[in-house]
Amino acid sequence: MEYFIQQLINGVTLGSIYGLIAIGYTMVYGIIGMINFAHGDVFMIGAFISLIMFLVLGLIGITWIPFAILLVLIVTMILTSVYGWTVERLAYRPLRKSFRLAPLISAIGMSIFLQNYVQLLQGARVKPIQPIVEGGITLIQSDTFVVTISYLQIIIVLATFLLMSIFAYIISSTSLGRSQRACEQDQLMASLLGINVDRTISLTFVMGAALAAVASVLFVLYYGVIDFYIGFHAGIKAFTAAVLGGIGSLPGAMLGGLLIGLIETFWSAYFSIEYKDVAAFSILVLVLIFRPTGLLGKPEIEKV
Amino acid sequence: MSNMPNPPATMLSISGVHTYYGNIEALKGIDVEVNHGEIVTLIGANGAGKTTLLMTVCGTPQAARGHITFEGKDITRMPTHEIVTKGIAQSPEGRRIFPGMTVFENIQMGAMSCDPEYFDQDYARVTELFPILKERQNQRAGTLSGGEQQMLAIGRAMMSRPRLLLLDEPSLGLAPLIVKQIFEVIAEINQTDHVTVMLVEQNAYHALKLAHRGYVLVNGKIAMSGPGNELLERPEIRAAYLEGGR
Numbered sequence: 001m002e003y004f005i006q007q008l009i010n011g012v013t014l015g016s017i018y019g020l021i022a023i024g025y026t027m028v029y030g031i032i033g034m035i036n037f038a039h040g041d042v043f044m045i046g047a048f049i050s051l052i053m054f055l056v057l058g059l060i061g062i063t064w065i066p067f068a069i070l071l072v073l074i075v076t077m078i079l080t081s082v083y084g085w086t087v088e089r090l091a092y093r094p095l096r097k098s099f100r101l102a103p104l105i106s107a108i109g110m111s112i113f114l115q116n117y118v119q120l121l122q123g124a125r126v127k128p129i130q131p132i133v134e135g136g137i138t139l140i141q142s143d144t145f146v147v148t149i150s151y152l153q154i155i156i157v158l159a160t161f162l163l164m165s166i167f168a169y170i171i172s173s174t175s176l177g178r179s180q181r182a183c184e185q186d187q188l189m190a191s192l193l194g195i196n197v198d199r200t201i202s203l204t205f206v207m208g209a210a211l212a213a214v215a216s217v218l219f220v221l222y223y224g225v226i227d228f229y230i231g232f233h234a235g236i237k238a239f240t241a242a243v244l245g246g247i248g249s250l251p252g253a254m255l256g257g258l259l260i261g262l263i264e265t266f267w268s269a270y271f272s273i274e275y276k277d278v279a280a281f282s283i284l285v286l287v288l289i290f291r292p293t294g295l296l297g298k299p300e301i302e303k304v
Numbered sequence: 305m306s307n308m309p310n311p312p313a314t315m316l317s318i319s320g321v322h323t324y325y326g327n328i329e330a331l332k333g334i335d336v337e338v339n340h341g342e343i344v345t346l347i348g349a350n351g352a353g354k355t356t357l358l359m360t361v362c363g364t365p366q367a368a369r370g371h372i373t374f375e376g377k378d379i380t381r382m383p384t385h386e387i388v389t390k391g392i393a394q395s396p397e398g399r400r401i402f403p404g405m406t407v408f409e410n411i412q413m414g415a416m417s418c419d420p421e422y423f424d425q426d427y428a429r430v431t432e433l434f435p436i437l438k439e440r441q442n443q444r445a446g447t448l449s450g451g452e453q454q455m456l457a458i459g460r461a462m463m464s465r466p467r468l469l470l471l472d473e474p475s476l477g478l479a480p481l482i483v484k485q486i487f488e489v490i491a492e493i494n495q496t497d498h499v500t501v502m503l504v505e506q507n508a509y510h511a512l513k514l515a516h517r518g519y520v521l522v523n524g525k526i527a528m529s530g531p532g533n534e535l536l537e538r539p540e541i542r543a544a545y546l547e548g549g550r
Contacts, residue, residue: 194417
C-alpha cells in the first residue's frame, strides 16, 4: 500500500509535466488543425535556457532559491515564447493557404532543425545540474517502506494546478480566449468580426510555448539532466497525452498527461521499466479503438 | 447605431470590381453605389455573384481589379479585420454563428471591434429587437432553431455599431412568419438606428418592397438597377424572379 501511494505521487508529478506540454499540442491543433511536431523541441530549448539561467544566477551569486526559480521561470517563459512565435512565423504562417500536409512536413523539418541547432551550439553530451530544491516530507513510515513527497514534487503539482486554472480562465472568460475559440470554429467569420486571425494564432503558439517553458524548468529541476534529444521523447509522450485526452480539449490534455504519467510510473513499478512506453501507447490504442475522439474530445455533431 | 443619415451622399461605392475564384471570374466589372440611410438590395439567381460581392466588400476575397471606397476611404486592399472596424458589419451567407459558444458569447464576439463602454447599451437594443436572444443567452448557439440563429447573426452584426450592415439572404430556409419578422426588424434598424443596409436576397418580392433601390445581378454583371418599386413593376423582373408572384 505504501509503495502504491509513493508511485501515485511520482506518477502525478510526471503527469503534470506531460500535461503542461500537451496543452501546447492541443491548443495549436484546436486552432489550426495541425500537429506542431516542433513543440517538443521548443520544450527542449526551454530546458536549455533554464539550465543556462540557473548556472548564470549561481555565478552572479543569486542563491536565494525561491527568487532564483521565479527569475528563471520568467526569463525562460519569455525567451521560449519568442522561439514559439518565430517557429510559427517562419515555418507555418507562409504555408497557411497551402495543402494540409505542407505545414506538417515543415513542422518535422523545424523539429530536426532545432535539435541540430542545439546540438551544434551546446554539444551532444548530457548536461547535468546539481539538485536545487532538496528535502521533502515523510508522509507514512512503516517498517518496510517510507512514503515521501519531496518539496519539488509539491512545487511541480502546485505550479501545474495554478497554471491550468489561469489558462482555463483565459480560454473561457477573456476576450482573447473567446477570439481563440472563435478562430477554432470559423476563421473567416472571426475575421469578419474584426479579429486579427494571424495574431490570434501567433498568441496561441506563444501561450503553448510559455507552458512548455514552465514544464521545461520543472523538468530541469526534477531530473537535473538534459540533452538536445529530450524534446523528442517528452514531445511524443505529451502528444500521446493530448490524443488520449481528446485533441483540441484543454481539460483532456491535462487528464491525458496525468494518465500517461501514472501508467508509465505504475508499469515501471510493478512490471518492467523497459516496457513502460509500450504500456502507455497500448492504452492509447485501446482508448482510440473505443473512443476515437479521445476521453474528453467532443464528437462533431452540430445542428445546422 | 448612432450616426444620423446624411443623404444622398454616397457611403459605399463599388466601381469596376472584378473578383476571381482561382481562374473563375465571379464578378465581371461591378458598379454599385449605396447612399447614406438607404436600403439597397441585390437580387439575382444562384451563382450570379451576390454573395461574392458582399464578401469582396469585406476583402475576402479581395477584388482583383476596380475600387471599393467606404465613406471616402479606399478599402479595396485592406485586410478583412480592418475593414470591419471601419463601420461595416456582415451577417453572412449561412449565418455562420459560432455553434460551440453560447448565445451571449456570440453577441460578445460581435462587439469585439468596438469600445466595451457601449456594450450594455447595444446589448439592450439588440435584445429589444430580438427578445428571444435574451431568453436563450446561456444556451449553446448550435442548439438554436434556424430563425433564432438568423436573429443571432443579425444581432451579432449589430453589436459592432455598424453604419453599413451587409445582410446575405436573411430569409433563407425560414418560415414565412419568421421572414416577415426579420424584414420588419431590418426596416426598423434602418429607420430607427439609421443603419444603411445592403441586402442580398433570393426572395425578390420582399426585398424589393423593402428596399429603396435595387440592383439585379446576372452572371457577375449588373443587368438592371432602379428604385425598388419600379423594379417590381418591370415585366422581365416579374417573369424571372417573381414567377407566379405573391
